[in-house]
Amino acid sequence: MRIAYALLDPGIGVFGTKGASVHVQEVIRALRADGHHVTVFCTRVNDDVPADLADLEVRRHRLPKGSGAAREQAVAAASAAIAEEIAAGDFDLVYERYSLFSDTAARLTEPAAPGDRAIPSILEVNAPLIAEQRQHRSLADEAGAWATTRAQLRGASLVSCVSETVAAWTREEGADPARVVVTPNGVNTTRITPAPRPVTVAEADAAPDAPVTVGFVGTLKPWHGTDVLLRALARTGPRLRLDICGTGPQQEELERLADELGIADRVRFRGAVAPEHVPAFLHGLDIAVAPYPAGEHYFSPLKVYEYLAAGLPTIASAIGTLPDLLVGGELGVLVEPGDVAELADALDELAADPAHRAHLAAAARAAAVREHDWRIRCRALLARLEAGAPIGVSA
Template identity: 80%
Template sequence: MRIAYALLDPGIGVFGTKGASVHVQEVIRALRADGHEVSVFCTRTNDDVPSDLADLEVHRHRLPKGTGAERERAVVAASAAIAEEIAAGDFDLVYERYSLFSDVAARLTAPAAPGGRATPAAAAAGAVRAIPSILEVNAPLIDEQRHHRSLADEAGARAATHRQLRGASLVTCVSGAVAEWTLTEGADPARVVVTPNGVNTRRITPRPAVPATRPQTLPEKTPPTNAVPEGPVTVGFVGTLKPWHGTDLLLRAIARTDERLRLDVCGTGPQQPELEQLAARLGIADRVRFRGAVAPEQVPEVLHGIDIAAAPYPAGEHYFSPLKVYEYLAAGLPVVASAIGTIPELLGHGALGVLVEPGDVDALAAALDDLAADPACRARLAADAREAAVSEHDWQIRCRELLQRLEIDPVAAPALREVLL
């Protein structure tokens, strides 16, 4: 199929380094790996172009400089222009990442009325034929924007969201909590599915010393008694340094662990200066490495240098499907993570990693110490993690399932290339 991928969020570059950009790239890779032709329509690109996406067709609609209401109006205008550009092409599917003030998919997917004539919504959008669409919803953006940033025209944002949720052929949500939010905003339950995030298991692989299949001769874990690691053990964190990722909790936990444990922080964000100061106050500055921003192409190598991976989310609302945890699994790493949101299910309720109470620094430190002192347990968890990533969580599996849903659901999927008279 020819697929138009729409990304109008001005905060996400197609070729950026943060998690949202990685997510965009991996969905595109998965679709292309299955033979689909993908063209991207966006408002921001960034400069970290992976070599395997250098040939990607990208149409950028540049937004004028401005903030607040001015920027919001610019996204509205871009949405209309991009929808018109896609409609003029020969696309079989529109895949849009939900963004505030955009309604690209809804403009293009309005189904035909009885008799084959365009509905008023389709006519108003200037559509000449209906194009099936998938709307990917990763967060309740209206709530996020209001609480963490600024939202000048909330009524406009909500109206565009309602058009998207009601107009898309299929609404795919990263978690049950996000799906519930879409229903409260008017989505048709028959068109809403939950599709957790995934991982590219060909890009993210175990380091050579870690086997890709479960060892058959490893003993079951026996809790060590006053054991200490025989040498340095590297704990790793990959992600944006923002309060809701709990990196400060991880620093405090490292300060309470055996001194042989080191911390490697891959990523940057507004909290980095504060976290560096915290490490100094805790007396662990010499045990912590802050790498700063790292291009996605370099992340697999960073993961190869980690012995234990951490996802120390604090207590509170958690509607995410953490990309970092999927990458940890694919890298064949033992994981210590907060028992919050979707993480317990992802980690098999403890079968694929160690779960700790969110915000409990002592429990986090104890879990890290125990794993550091038990290499057999680490190896067993690592092998099981990799196996689960490959068999259950690969991005190609996720994308294939979505396309299959679209093709077999007569309610959610208008016929391909349906001409509106």
């Protein structure tokens, strides 16, 4: 199958290092692994090109410099141009990551001109972007954003949502319920693997005072709860160390906090790390953490899927999709969101129990391979589409 992958969000580079870019790359890898030919149409590329994607065909539509209304209009214009380019090609499917002011897939699935070929489409929705843009960035033309969003939701053959909360939002905004499917995030279990030689229970028992490395992967922003993790670490025994993979606007603040808490010598801030180096980073951990604070949690954290695939015992906040993902605690330890004391106790207890860590690690890896590989996710989507998802605008 020839697939046109459309990514018009100017904040996401196809070859970037943050989670959204990793998500894009992994979906493309999964589709290519099953023999599909993927061509990417985008507005941003970035320079961290993984070796296995060096041959990926990427057609970039550059946006003019600017912000606010001018940038929004430029994305809309790029969407129309990309739709024309895809229509002129011989593509079997359009896979679009939902972006504000883009309606590329909808234009192709329900073409305006009579007689033009309709191309089936999958619209991947990861968040209610209008609310996010309004709250965290700026939105000049909210009416225009809603118009293109509703066109996308009504026009796509299939609307693939990262969680049930997001799926409910798409239905409220006009997506036909028959076309909406929940597709949680996944992980490349070939790229993310357990450490070649994990420490055995016997070795850990024989060295009860050996350092235990706790790890976090992600952008350093308040809604990831890294400050909670630092405060919890300050309450744990001195053998625990924290290794942070990622950067973001909160990094300097977090470095100051580590200093104030007296744990700066126990914390390493690595900064931005290219996705190709993340597997090696995970191999150096004993425990992984997803310390989300309380609040709205409609997403499906990539980091936790990577922790599972790496065979890491994981501590995560009991919020959003995480209790189900960790099977109520069978695949990891769940703690109350934002509870510093409970997180500290969980860290100390897991550090002191190598047998429990080994059990969680084995169960996590098995679940990742069995249920959460990106190839499983993509195959299910394509099967759902082929099973009879309707094409065209819903009534």
